[in-house]
Amino acid sequence: MKILKNSNAWKKNHDLTGKTYGLLKVLEFKGFKKLYDKGGKRRSHFLCKCKCGKEKIIPGIQLHNGQVKSCGTCLIHPKYKIDENYFKKINREDKAYFFGLLLTDGTIDGRKKSKRIVINLDKKDSHILETFNKYLKTQKPVSYTKRKARKYKYYNYPAREYCTLNISNVKMHKDIIKLGLKPNKTKTVKFPSNKIIPHRLMRHFIRGVFDGDGSVFLKKYSYGIGKSLAFVSGSFLFMKSFQRYLKKYKIANTSVALIKRKSKFTGNISSYSTLTINPGEKKYGNKGTKDKKIAALNYKNFFNLIYKNCSKDLYLIRKYNKFKEVINI
Numbered sequence: 001m002k003i004l005k006n007s008n009a010w011k012k013n014h015d016l017t018g019k020t021y022g023l024l025k026v027l028e029f030k031g032f033k034k035l036y037d038k039g040g041k042r043r044s045h046f047l048c049k050c051k052c053g054k055e056k057i058i059p060g061i062q063l064h065n066g067q068v069k070s071c072g073t074c075l076i077h078p079k080y081k082i083d084e085n086y087f088k089k090i091n092r093e094d095k096a097y098f099f100g101l102l103l104t105d106g107t108i109d110g111r112k113k114s115k116r117i118v119i120n121l122d123k124k125d126s127h128i129l130e131t132f133n134k135y136l137k138t139q140k141p142v143s144y145t146k147r148k149a150r151k152y153k154y155y156n157y158p159a160r161e162y163c164t165l166n167i168s169n170v171k172m173h174k175d176i177i178k179l180g181l182k183p184n185k186t187k188t189v190k191f192p193s194n195k196i197i198p199h200r201l202m203r204h205f206i207r208g209v210f211d212g213d214g215s216v217f218l219k220k221y222s223y224g225i226g227k228s229l230a231f232v233s234g235s236f237l238f239m240k241s242f243q244r245y246l247k248k249y250k251i252a253n254t255s256v257a258l259i260k261r262k263s264k265f266t267g268n269i270s271s272y273s274t275l276t277i278n279p280g281e282k283k284y285g286n287k288g289t290k291d292k293k294i295a296a297l298n299y300k301n302f303f304n305l306i307y308k309n310c311s312k313d314l315y316l317i318r319k320y321n322k323f324k325e326v327i328n329i
């Protein structure tokens with residue numbers, strides 16, 4: 001069947017002039033041609049104008065089925081500018097801090113085609129991802145997700161609101177792997193050497209680790225108030241080196257434990273490691289004045305180590321406040 005450009009029937013059904021698809025406004029019909037060089041049906045093509053001002057001829061069928069929604073750079077492959085050399089070298093406080101946070105709370109894609117670096121945090125802590133964005137010099141927004149409570153297999157997942165920073169960048173992906181965060185390596189991740197993080201910046205890295213995997217809290221026991229300052233990691237190796245490094249800062253009363261747990265549902269054994277500063281303190285909280293003094297000093301040393309003269313925007317406010325509460329009791 002021959003289709004005439006001016007056929008009213010065709011126009012009524014197929015002319016897309018004046019319509020909008022995503023960021024594209026259809027300006028005019030340009031004619032029929034095959035979609036691909038070799039074979040295939042002849043298709044109508046339209047001149048479109050993208051919101052960014054660029055004009056492009058696009059097959060009507062691709063507009064109609066939603067395959068094309070912009071000039072090709074605005075929407076399909078949104079290219080957000082980013083300082084892709086950010087993790088090439090850890091030579092600044094912010095880089096050391098964010099690398100610590102990434103190493104503990106981030107994940108890196110191991111699939112061939114995907115070069116994603118993802119970090120997920122509770123919505124309460126979103127300020128730190130917004131700050132990370134600022135340092136990365138990217139316009140890519142932090143995304144916010146609300147998840148309803150759900151049941152999966154034997155587990156109940158509570159409702160959660162979280163924020164995500166999702167970076168897709170080949171160069172940065174490569175650099176981060178070089179620094180020591182490898183895909184699916186939570187069990188073997190190593191504590192970075194001073195070649196990776198110079199000693200003068202290590203305390204900022206440790207603050208990132210604390211914000212990612214550390215916890216500090218008070219708990220009421222029968223004998224009084226107990227304090228706890230601890231880290232949890234999948235990697236025993238990481239914890240052992242971390243413990244050694246803390247000695248350089250005169251934080252010596254620590255213990256590392258490998259904990260194995262059998263799931264009461266599946267029978268599977270999972271393991272994780274902990275590093276506790278002032279072990280036993282939780283248990284013996286108010287007993288023994290001498291121990292208490294040593295313990296207090298240890299907490300204070302660690303607090304000063306990570307927060308003293310650090311940038312005001314480079315820590316989780318929630319944890320900082322909690323820590324202050326704990327050392328002041």
Ligand SMILES: [Zn+2]
Nearest residue numbers: 050052071074
């Ligand atoms: Zn465009």
